[in-house]
Amino acid sequence: xxxxxxxxxxxxxxxxxxxxxxxxxxxxxxxxxxxxxxxxxxxxxxxxxxxxxxxxxxxxxxxxxxxxxxxxxxxxxxxxxxxxxxxxxxxxxxxxxxxxxxxxxxxxxxxxxxxxxxxxxxxxxxxxxxxxxxxxxxxxxxxxxxxxxxxxxxxxxxxxxxxxxxxxxxxxx
Numbered sequence: 001x002x003x004x005x006x007x008x009x010x011x012x013x014x015x016x017x018x019x020x021x022x023x024x025x026x027x028x029x030x031x032x033x034x035x036x037x038x039x040x041x042x043x044x045x046x047x048x049x050x051x052x053x054x055x056x057x058x059x060x061x062x063x064x065x066x067x068x069x070x071x072x073x074x075x076x077x078x079x080x081x082x083x084x085x086x087x088x089x090x091x092x093x094x095x096x097x098x099x100x101x102x103x104x105x106x107x108x109x110x111x112x113x114x115x116x117x118x119x120x121x122x123x124x125x126x127x128x129x130x131x132x133x134x135x136x137x138x139x140x141x142x143x144x145x146x147x148x149x150x151x152x153x154x155x156x157x158x159x160x161x162x163x164x165x166x167x168x169x170x171x172x173x
Contacts, residue, residue, distance in 0.1 A: 127170045
């Protein structure tokens with residue numbers, strides 16, 4: 001069910017219930033979760049299971065999608081393509097588990113998400129954002145062809161239990 005996207009080192013697929021303990025532990029690490037909007041820290045396994053079930057149940061081709069990144073049989077991160085409103089541009093987001101930081105996997109996943117957005121969703125413009133205190137994510141987005149659009153807005157972070165400044169970027173498809 002759902003897409004299977006293979007890159008040189010990753011397999012991107014819908015999350016599976018067996019992923020829940022690793023997703024909860026790896027994405028729920030505060031250093032990871034604080035740079036996302038919807039991942040709590042700590043992240044209970046039961047909450048990860050509920051997210052997986054709702055993600056799988058809600059999957060429809062041509063709509064927003066959340067994927068788990070697998071490397072050598074292990075959960076290495078996750079990413080997605082979504083619209084905040086029906087008339088909005090497609091947006092990508094991603095996270096990489098701490099044991100996999102510094103290996104170029106965010107860029108590799110981002111390239112796959114962009115290709116999927118263009119080829120499967122017909123995206124003509126793609127947007128992304130990163131927390132202002134996470135410049136490494138901004139560098140990844142620049143490598144992917146994104147440029148800052150001048151917006152910096154507060155956005156909710158479940159892990160921070162508050163808002164963080166997010167710098168927005170865009171790229172043509």
